[in-house]
């Protein structure tokens with residue numbers, strides 16, 4: 001394989017990280033908490049899609065919609081039950097709760113689906129495109145296209161709609177936002193809904209590219225996407241997107257040219273270096289686009 | 292219009308407001324003065340629901356609003372210009388003003404309110420596309436007031452509108468408060484510039500460590516010996 005093809009598959013992997021990272025960064029920006037269960041919402045989304053496609057034999061589009069809906073409900077319910085009662089608790093208590101929710105989801109999946117990985121049928125029809133002498137798979141192209149589309153829609157939603165503005169206001173000053181008549185609780189719910197919906201999309205793309213699913217499917221992409229969000233500046237939407245893509249490219253290239261065992265270490269090494277140079281991450285200071 | 296009855300507020304175990312009662316009538320400008328830490332901001336936050344009182348009641352036009360959450364207060368006709376302005380720094384002037392009208396659905400009415408705000412603060416119109424965080428302190432205060440006026444409130448609560456402003460700007464801001472009041476908005480004003488606040492107010496209450504110690508006609512308080520000594524620096 002050529003450099004170009006590694007690069008493109010890096011962008012594709014990075015697009016998935018970016019979609020997941022958006023969930024981390026938006027929740028952090030608005031609820032000021034790290035939702036460590038986010039990675040496991042991805043895994044649940046994957047299982048829901050798997051069940052719908054393979055077990056129930058639903059059409060692909062319907063299965064994806066069911067998966068998105070299931071994740072949205074899951075995300076909102078987790079927030080209501082686990083995080084909302086802790087709105088004024090210490091960050092440590094919230095963090096521990098989030099880790100607890102993460103284990104709970106993993107164990108529920110273990111109980112229902114068992115620990116063995118199941119093979120996932122790709123939702124993308126088989127096709128590939130020749131570009132500059134390299135063949136690019138349908139999954140790669142669809143992943144990048146979907147991510148770009150989602151990012152555009154999300155920016156329009158946040159910057160142009162009333163609910164989007166409310167999110168920006170809450171992220172900056174909860175008290176002042178309430179004085180404007182903004183319901184902070186429902187804004188936080190909306191944020192969890194969007195983040196979890198994006199997680200479902202990411203999970204379907206992820207499981208299509210690496211066609212299998214297990215209770216631990218969400219763990220590593222979750223941590224990588226979190227890294228991407230921190231790398232880009234947690235709380236920043238453009239930061240999460242760029243951080244995700246850059247991370248995907250670094251991972252893909254270091255797998256190809258250095259060592260596939262070391263690639264994760266290299267990814268986290270880059271994060272550490274970036275944080276040493278810029279503790280706020282790449283976009284941590286860019287206020288006007290921060291959520 | 293607004294009635295506060297025996298309100299007590301705690302921060303943890305510390306009692307910040309120790310049974311405060313007062314009243315703001317339709318059309319009045321009421322000044323609430325007192326030294327640092329007296330509890331003025333706490334009272335305003337309690338009225339708009341950002342803090343809940345331990346006991347006591349708050350009525351807005353005879354509706355008990357004591358337990359109504361903060362985000363529902365503005366649609367009942369009360370707007371609050373908070374201490375320290377708390378504008379949305381990362382958004383533009385225009386976006387801030389639109390957020391002030393967040394609860395309104397009628398586009399025409401929002402347009403009208405915007406015209407009203409621009410009439411009183413032409414500077415905001417000139418700078419409508421500027422990021423609010425880059426405005427000068429005075430302009431930020433104008434924005435905070437403009438944002439509150441965007442909901443067309445019946446009663447406006449203002450916390451330290453003159454903080455950090457030059458004397459000329461202070462006069463300008465107080466002039467605008469008078470105009471807004473003349474347009475029919477009831478005003479509850481907290482300010483350290485007691486002299487200015489008393490000079491535009493109808494009545495005033497003096498707050499000391501969580502208790503109202505003095506109240507009455509603003510002009511009389513302006514000449515009261517103890518007020519002069521404690522708050523007017525004379």
Ligand SMILES: Nc1ncnc2c1ncn2[C@@H]1O[C@H](COP(=O)(O)OP(=O)(O)OP(=O)(O)O)[C@@H](O)[C@H]1O
Pocket residue numbers: 302307325326327328329330331332333334374
């Ligand atoms: N969040 C808080 N937690 C604990 N104590 C608080 C809190 N906010 C205010 N206080 C205390 O309550 C008292 C009243 O504070 P408040 O801010 O209402 O005073 P103020 O009259 O507005 O003062 P200033 O004129 O300086 O703005 C002070 O003793 C203050 O230290």
Ligand SMILES: [Mg+2]
Pocket residue numbers: 331332333374450
């Ligand atoms: Mg104060």
